[in-house]
Amino acid sequence: MQTQRLLEITFYLLNRKSATADELAKRFGVSRRTIYRDIDILSISGIPVFTSKGTGGGIKIMDEFIFNKALISEEEQKEILSSVYSLSALGPDDGGRTLSKLEELFKKRAPDWIEVDLSHWSADGSNSFANIKTAIFESRIIEFEYYNTGGEKSWRRVEPVKLIFKGHSWYLSAFCLVKNDYRFFKLTRTRNLRLTDEFFTRRNDLSGITQIPAENILPENKFPEIVVILKIAPEMAYRVYDEFDDRQIQKNEDGSFTVTFDGWWEDERLYNRIFSFGEYAAVLQPEHVVQAMKEKIRKISSLYF
Numbered sequence: 001m002q003t004q005r006l007l008e009i010t011f012y013l014l015n016r017k018s019a020t021a022d023e024l025a026k027r028f029g030v031s032r033r034t035i036y037r038d039i040d041i042l043s044i045s046g047i048p049v050f051t052s053k054g055t056g057g058g059i060k061i062m063d064e065f066i067f068n069k070a071l072i073s074e075e076e077q078k079e080i081l082s083s084v085y086s087l088s089a090l091g092p093d094d095g096g097r098t099l100s101k102l103e104e105l106f107k108k109r110a111p112d113w114i115e116v117d118l119s120h121w122s123a124d125g126s127n128s129f130a131n132i133k134t135a136i137f138e139s140r141i142i143e144f145e146y147y148n149t150g151g152e153k154s155w156r157r158v159e160p161v162k163l164i165f166k167g168h169s170w171y172l173s174a175f176c177l178v179k180n181d182y183r184f185f186k187l188t189r190t191r192n193l194r195l196t197d198e199f200f201t202r203r204n205d206l207s208g209i210t211q212i213p214a215e216n217i218l219p220e221n222k223f224p225e226i227v228v229i230l231k232i233a234p235e236m237a238y239r240v241y242d243e244f245d246d247r248q249i250q251k252n253e254d255g256s257f258t259v260t261f262d263g264w265w266e267d268e269r270l271y272n273r274i275f276s277f278g279e280y281a282a283v284l285q286p287e288h289v290v291q292a293m294k295e296k297i298r299k300i301s302s303l304y305f
Contacts, residue, residue, distance in 0.1 A: 005028050005030070005038060006038055006041060006042060008028070009024060009028070009035075009038055009039075009042065010042065010047060010061070012024070012027070013049065013059065013060065013061045014061060017060065017061075018057075018058040018059065018060045019058055019059050020058045020059065021035045021036060021058075021059060023058075024059065035059075039051070039059060047061065048061060048062040049061055050062070128144075128187065128190065128193040129163075129170075129187070131193060131194075131195040132160055132163060132172060132187075132193070133163070134195060135160045135195055136160045136161070136162065136163070138199070139159075139199055139200055139201070139202060140195060140196060140197070140198060140199055140200070141157055141158065141159060141177070141196045141198040141199075141200055142157075142158055142160055142174075142193060142194065142195055142196065143155070143156065143157050143158075143193070143194045143196060144156055144158075144185075144190045144191065144192060144193035144194065145190065145191040145192050146185055146189055146190055146191075147189045147191070148189070154178070155178070156176055156177075156178055156185070157176070157177040157178060158172070158174035158175060158176050158177060158183070158185070159174055159175040159177065159200045159202075159203070160172060160173075160174045161173045161174055161175065161182075164184075169186055169187070169188065170186070170187040170188075171184050171185060171186055171187065172184070172185045172187060172190075175203060225262075225264065225265055225266075226262075226264070226265075226266045226270075226286065226289070227260060227261070227262045227285075227286075228260075228261040228262075228264070228270070228274070228283060228285065228286070228289055229258065229259070229260055229261065229283070229284040229285040230257075230258070230259045230261055230274065230277075230281050230282065230283055230284065231256055231257070231258055231259075231281065231282050231284055232256060232257045232258075232259055232277060232280060232281045233256055233279075233280040233281070234254075234255035234256055234257075235280050236257075236277055236280045236281065237255075237257070239277070240257045240259060244259055244261075248260045248261065248262070258284070266289070271292070271293070271296060274293065275296075
């Protein structure tokens with residue numbers, strides 16, 4: 001922990017040129033005495049850190065100092081390169097140039113063990129992601145159309161706070177200027193996102209940013225949770241293991257699967273998921289869901305016959 005803090009203090013001083021002991025203590029959650037002890041350790045280690053008093057004083061690093069890569073262990077260098085390598089998914093400006101500089105500093109290539117690909121987004125998804133990132137970094141307002149869980153469209157102007165990945169989806173945490181409160185927006189429900197030239201001052205009160213409410217992930221709970229038992233053909237084995245937990249799966253002697261589908265509400269999402277298996281899945285229980293499926297199939301058939 002101390003080694004990591006020493007490294008972060010060094011980078012912080014290199015970027016800020018100067019900082020007070022109180023500033024560093026607050027940033028790293030330690031006492032002023034600990035900060036001064038850290039400064040002594042850095043100085044003994046050969047990093048030219050010094051303190052000055054009076055106007056413009058504080059803790060500083062000599063301008064001529066060049067960071068010594070020997071301060072970072074071999075394993076830490078690999079972790080840093082891997083982390084920056086994964087950022088390349090956000091665009092060449094996010095990870096590419098930084099990665100090249102670090103590879104030159106460490107004299108090694110980034111470990112090619114992980115890849116992040118955002119190309120599954122819609123055609124303009126990557127641009128929206130880049131615009132949101134720019135808006136967060138530069139404190140700029142963004143505007144977009146948004147569809148809620150009921151499919152209702154509204155126009156939003158927001159002050160973005162952060163991007164969050166949860167439950168296989170990306171969300172934007174932001175202060176909504178329309179609702180005058182903090183909100184979470186699922187990115188796949190945004191349309192025509194625009195980065196404006198309007199800047200905002202970040203709010204000090206972030207009490208509204210806690211965790212993503214369930215209604216942002218699933219539809220409003222207007223329906224009861226039920227347990228559905230499906231029989232799924234062997235051809236769908238890859239989906240069975242992709243989409244269900246082991247506790248939900250029973251493999252049968254004929255290669256088919258009996259899946260206990262629990263924790264879902266009985267709404268259209270449930271039926272759409274069952275239908276997504278096509279002719280390879282049948283509902284065994286409960287009986288009212290079996291009847292509902294028959295009625296839906298009858299209505300679908302009437303469109304073609």
